[in-house]
Ligand SMILES: Nc1ncnc2c1ncn2[C@@H]1O[C@H](COP(=O)(O)OP(=O)(O)OP(=O)(O)O)[C@@H](O)[C@H]1O
C-alpha cells in the first residue's frame with residue numbers, strides 16, 4: 001500500500017464519519033435501531049465473552065500458581081496476579097480483539113451486502129443519510145454495551161480463577177479472596193472501561209467503513225469482512241499502546 | 249419536468265453516456281430503451297445523482313440538480329420514488345415494513361395510518377396476504393412489485409423505474425404497466441422507465457428514447473416507432489420473426 005493510498009483511505013474514513021455523526025432524520029427510528037443493535041452487538045456477545053473469560057481466568061490462575069514455586073511468596077499473590085492481568089489487560093484488550101472478530105465481521109458483511117444489493121442506494125434515493133442511519137446506531141450501541149461486557153468479563157474471569165485455584169488445590173479460597181482485595185486500585189476498572197469504549201468505536205466504525213465501501217458482489221463482501229477484522233485488530237493494538245501510556 | 253442538457257458519463261476510458269439531451273414531461277410515460285449494456289441504468293442513476301456526471305446539467309423543474317450540495321439534493325430526493333433493477337428491498341425488514349419505511353421516515357402519519365397506506369400500496373401491486381414475509385421469502389417478480397409499492401408510497405413527484413416488469417409474466421406485466429400509467433396520470437408525475445419489454449412500450453409509451461452507443465439515437469412516440477427507418481432501432485424492436493411479421497401487417 002502506497003503512502004498515497006494510506007492517506008486516501010484515512011481521508012475517506014473521516015469523511016464518512018462526518019456524515020455519520022449528524023442528527024438522525026427521525027429520532028424514533030433511531031432509538032428503535034439502537035435497541036436492535038444493542039441486542040445484536042451487545043447481548044448476543046455475552047455468551048462468548050463469558051465463556052472465554054471463564055477459561056482465561058482459570059488458566060491465568062494456574063499459570064501464575066505454577067510459576068510461583070518459591071515458598072517465600074504467599075499464595076494470595078496468585079489472586080493478586082490474576083486480578084491485575086484480568087482488570088488491566090484481559091477484560092479490555094483481549095475481549096476487544098474477540099469482539100473485533102465477532103462483531104466486526106458481522107457489521108462489515110451486513111453493510112457490505114446492503115451496498116452490493118443497492119439497498120444503500122435505495123436509502124440515499126429516499127433522501128436518507130445512509131451513513132448516519134446505518135452506522136451511528138451501531139456505534140452508540142457499542143458504547144452502551146461494551147463497558148458492560150468488560151465488567152462481565154472481569155467478574156467471570158475472577159470467578160474462573162477462583163474455581164480453578166480451589167479445584168486444583170493450588171490456592172485456597174481464603175488466600176485467593178484476600179489476594180484479589182490486596183492493594184486494590186479501583187482506577188484500574190475505570191481504565192479498562194475507558195479502553196473498551198474506545199475499542200467499541202474503533203470496531204464498529206472501521207467495520208462499517210469497510211462494509212460501506214464494498215465494491216462488487218458477494219465475493220467482495222467476504223473480502224470486506226476480512227479487512228474489517230484485520231484492520232480493527234491492528235488499530236486496537238495501536239490504541240491500546242497509546243491509551244495505556246496516557247492513562248496509566 | 250426533467251431536463252437533461254448534454255450529459256456525459258465515463259467509467260475510466262469507457263464512455264457510457266455521450267452528450268445526451270432531452271426533456272421528460274410530467275404526466276407522460278417516458279421510456280428509455282436500448283440493448284443490454286447500452287447505458288440505461290447508468291443514465292437513470294446519473295439523473296438521480298448516484299453517479300456523478302462528467303459534463304452537462306440536470307434540471308428538476310428548473311432546479312439545477314447537478315450543482316446542488318448534499319442537503320439540497322436531499323430535499324429533491326424526498327420527492328423521488330425509484331425502483332431498482334434488482335428491487336433493492338431491505339432484507340432485514342418484512343414487506344410491510346419495507347413499504348412503510350419511507351412513510352415512517354418522512355411523513356407525519358401515525359403508525360396505523362402508515363400501515364394502512366402501505367397495505368393500500370401493496371394491494372395496488374397485487375401483493376396480498378404476504379405482508380409479514382421477508383424479501384428472501386418471495387419470488388423475484390414479487391420483489392419487483394413490492395419495490396414499486398415502496399416507490400409510490402409517498403406519492404412521489406418523480407418516479408424512476410429500472411425494468412419494472414422484468415421477470416413478470418405477461419398478465420402481471422400488463423397490470424404493472426397499467427398501474428404505472430395510472431399513477432403517472434393521477435398525480436401528474438414525471439416518470440422515466442427503462443425497459444426491454446417492447447410490449448409495455450407499445451402499450452403505454454408516450455415518449456421513447458432509444459440509446460445506442462451512449463448516444464440518444466432516436467426519439468419518438470409509439471406510433472412513430474412502427475414506421476421508423478432507423479436501422480439500429482428496427483434491429484432492436486423487430487428482432488424476432490414474430491415482430492417482423494407484426495410490423496409488415498401493421499404498416
Ligand atoms: N460502476 C460501474 N463501473 C464501471 N462500468 C460500469 C459501471 N456501471 C455500469 N458500467 C458499464 O456501463 C455500461 C452500461 O451499463 P448499464 O448497466 O447502464 O446497462 P443497461 O443498459 O442498464 O443494461 P441492462 O439492460 O442489461 O440492464 C456497461 O457496459 C457497464 O459495463
Ligand SMILES: [Mg+2]
Nearest residue numbers: 288289333410
Ligand atoms: Mg440496466
